Amino acid sequence: MLTDSTRTQDGNQRALIDVIDVKKSYVTNLVTTPVLHGVNFSMQRGEFVAIMGQSGSGKSTLMNILGCLDTPSGGDYLLDGKQVSALSRAQLAVLRNKTIGFVFQSFNLLKRMTIQDNVALPLIYAGVSRAEARRRASQQLENVGLGEYGQRQPNQLSGGQQQRVAIARALVADPPLVLADEPTGNLDTKTSVEIMSLLTRLNREAKQSIILVTHEPDIAAYASRLVRLKDGLVLYDGPAATGLQQMRSEQSEQELGMPANEVSE
């Protein structure tokens, strides 16, 4: 379903992502708050990784660093072989444009722009001509099953449709990595299943590397690998099924230990 991509050219020898002892702290009013204490993890091409963690676990911070929206205060982050912390803001923008496709919880489509132009925008920033960008956008909309919606405005579409448009936008520049931040957070269960099926299909059929950030175990279950964060450190890194099993037993232990408190993730 995807056009054949360049990512297979250099094969699987080099990891897509290498996170080496990444630290991040925020400085506000001269108080330094450390959030990531040294995260290590790497990801190969074609993997489907779910990142889970409670609020305050550093999940969002790691997501921002992985998405090149923020740079680490310590350690190394290599994306597609490039040392990210050394890059300027403009270089980061180009890297995001070429390497990462974002899918957000609140869809984040631009108002006042047609669906087609929304999908074409990453290509426009990449310097592709408008006609070519629109052509490729239409093609990508076909792929997510919204071929006939190109001329509509975002607010004329349902949430699930908008999220599929966002996925089309994430894929249009053919990036090696798709970063989905709570992609089903604003959707009902039925639509969530549709969106997750679409992502799973992309991973299976087109070998699309996907990082999925979520707090819902049901959604994380679609991934093949699970990375759990706690207090700025990696708590678990392994097969999703095992990890989720472990989470469930932890939870039931907690419930047994503290029956009065309904603790949920």
Place this chain on the structure above:
Amino acid sequence: MKFGHIFAEAFRAMLANPLRTMLTMLGIIIGIASVVLMLAIGDGIKKFIDKQLAVLGSNLILVQSDTRKSPGARARTGTTQTLTIDDAEAINRLSSVAGAVPVLNTFSQIAYGNTNANAQVQGTTSATFVIRNLRLGAGIGLSEVDVTSASRVAVLGKKIAEELFYKNDPIGQSIRIDNQSFQVIGVLDNEGQSFDMGDVGQIVLVPISTARVSLVRMQTPRSVAYIVAQSKTAEGVNEMVRDIEEVLRDRHRIRADDPDDFRVVNFGEIAKQGEAIGKGLAFALGFIGAVSLVVGGIGIMNIMLVSVTERTREIGIRMAIGARPSDVLWQFLIEAIAICLVSGIVGIAISMGLAAAVNATGMFELTVGVRAILIATLFSGFIGVFFGFYPARRASKLQPVECLRYE
């Protein structure tokens, strides 16, 4: 990202909030319209004066009779005739004078066959053609012989010739001025207004000797209404005025401490005064324009800052999917420039409308030239850059992470 694309987005953003955009544009529109009108008025006055001087001839002065400040009643300027043809000849002989002509004026009925008209008839000499830049469309001008022999010949203005003869050839035809027969020997080609002749197209020129004998009754036979003199150079006008005053005081035997019995009017001075008034008006308009442009520019800066805040999330999304800081900077800068350029175009259109309205009255000619349009367009673009830069730079400095968190 290509400029065409950014411009298209800028216009889309402007149309997203039309009322706000229009109110923002108002200051710039008024400012640009004032600046364009200022330039048009400046050009118009310059053209008007140039045209006057071209009709009139340049470096001219006019010497009028004036009453002496003697004991007793003081009569109105020009009512006593102290100047004579001989004075004119004496002035003509001065080394600083290029030429001097005596003038007698009257307002008479001109008739040809069944048609008749009223016109100013000016008795003068042949030198008037030279010093006033009068050109002949047909026939010949007055000659010295016509003046010495008091011939009954006339040279007609273009309009009066058309009025009397329609499309027939007036040359050689006989007309009647105050019921006396004159032969038409020439028709003038000049148009426009002159300080002492009024509409040049409506004038009738006859030899001064003929006018004195047949048309104008004067208290003394050799008196003239006034004398027009031209200096040899533009710088020499003041020197000529001094020379004329000296020779006339001498000829009129005025004692050293008595005032002149004549008055010198410097047309160049009048033209300069007109120019000064025009410049003052243009300056006032220019000032209003400048103030309006600065206030309008601040308004644009303000709205752009609001717009950047409102669209923080949009900026975050754009940055996430690959907009570089420079892309964001250009987007907002071009939006500000687009607002200013559209305002500039509207301002130019309004000033053109006002100029057309003024021109329609026929009193004054305002032309919005290419130069004014170019200046206005460049100026409005400059305001866009100047006042749009800070908000655009602020947008480009935003952090994508914070923008995406912004609700």
